[in-house]
Amino acid sequence: MRRTPAVLLLAALLLPLAACAPTIDPSEARESLSEVTQDPAEPEAAEEYDAEAHPEPIVEPLECLPYLVVTARGTGEPSRGQLLDPVARAISEARPDEVLRLDLDYAADTDVKEGGTVGARTLVDTLNVQAESCPDQRFVLLGYSQGALVVGDVLAAPDVRLVGQRVGELTPEAAERVLAVVLYGDPRFVGGEPTGVGDFDPELNGILPRPPGSLDAYAERLRDYCVAGDFVCQASLDLDEEPHVEYYSNGMQQDGAAFAITRLDPPSRATEDRSGERDPARPAR
Template identity: 45%
Template structure:
């Protein structure tokens, strides 16, 4: 069972998007010293045009989760051009797991933009991993744990991000215009729904899709566990592959 940190909220807003704060575009622009920031070794391979980063769900193994076939499908469309990486983070029920994942992903993206500046990225997130991806792409104030890392991805990393494909997001907001699947738009995820402004820059450019199945207990309050497992067989993995491949081809790669 790949459930996230059920019923554990670190505060945040109600996802209404009524805040007067800046949107994702301005928040993606890091501090003025971001180009000198020491992100550490990102592990990127400059010989590969695209890096697909898997952010697994709670309790999943790094090499055989929901997202591994999605990554393989994307790579298969671009032979010898894709690097596949599984983000190293706890993916446990520990309260700090999401924040650890956000910290690790922000560092990987920031480092990649410095060390492999021409390499594009595709992000895949399932369950807790979907929360990690969404929060990493958001300004710190929109994250689940607003007291966590204050680092944000630099604008180069944001520009290099071609596609984010999410499944069973515990921070699902039923009102977001980048949603897909059989969800009920009146229902949100089990954790604080993501502010509509948090990922606006990516939504406006068609770079993100958030799949939520009907009755998924994680992205639809009041759902059931079987709904959260449905992505293994409902065809949305294939849809996610098509979405990412289309975005990569649109970039001329």
């Protein structure tokens, strides 16, 4: 796994992170993801969440803390106890009273096109509204499995998306505010991209690989974690569920949190006083 010295240090400090892995039906998961491209029909949500036809944001402004951390959970994960909870918590604890956490409001069920469309519109509007309402707020985006698909598609151009082609785009101001993107078990993973982290086979892609270069604008801000044998990000023919949930226990939660923390500003003196020691994180821009 590729790591910088700063990330290694922070990962060691974040070892207590933990979450319980869900039970996954690999056949059902693969089928639900494959249907995204096998069925050419648009989901029912496409018209309702069309940004051109319905330009008014579907979300209200949130609190203007310095950082907004958004989690997009995987298929079937609960809102609490998901893979991304410890990652978001570690980021919050690194900057006490400076982080607002938001779990993306979308179904995360097996109707990926329908739920993904809603999730994509919600995320686009949330980031755009916050960029306009909170001039100093910046964003950290976390996604697992289906959630990684949604986050990645929002950051990509509409013509290469698989969900949310019509939900609008991030404004330049919102896109610039994205400090870090951390994805796990991404169905749209591309093995040859430099943003990949893990022991994956670079010759293998995910079930629904995005066109190479789709996320180049975020390359320095993105970590796309994938392990060997993960049938979602490696399109493995072996439908073993274990690799797709290894992220709960293999240290990649800590590594992802550490990477995101290094992207934040140095802690204020007030933050240092509350934590009792200086945070070694430094922005990497």
